[in-house]
Amino acid sequence: MFRELDPLLHSQLRLAVMAILMSVEEADFVYLKEKTQSTAGNLSVQLDKLSEAGYIKVEKSFVGKKTHTACQILPAGRKAFERYVQALKDYIG
Template identity: 65%
Template sequence: MYNDLDPLLHSQLRLAIMSILIGIEEADFVFIREKTGASAGNLSVQLDKLMEAGYLEIRKSFKGKFPRTTCKITPQGIDAFENYVRALQEYIKPGQL
């Protein structure tokens, strides 16, 4: 039934990550973890998957003495997200929800 939906985005955590990043310039790993409630390990794995697909750009830097991971959506990621939402709209007809 969900054949047209990008399997990479049709996962709760990955979709949550993309939904957060679609509306902002960039976000810290900690921010995404707080908003999604996911564990650091799981989030890290899903971020890597999205980065490998070219949907995200991940930058590692230092905040004082501590390492900092910043995530930013790429133009390719924006396209994928928009296609996903379009495909979703195709499935949803009035009265179906």
């Protein structure tokens, strides 16, 4: 029987963000925006959803007079992503 896919990760942008964060220690907002080719508003909303779920940590600070947003994947997010990928493999394998 097939496992249910995590609805939080079953979004193209959230899945892309998680895939990026799986391969780096930390990524800033500008980097994620460029890599995912998303708008700032949409990315911000999706990061909030992932953060509220406990999948990522978002830290905001100032560098000079500009805001800096850094994101890191949390252990729960790493496990959720791995389960999602395994579920997809089960579907196709």
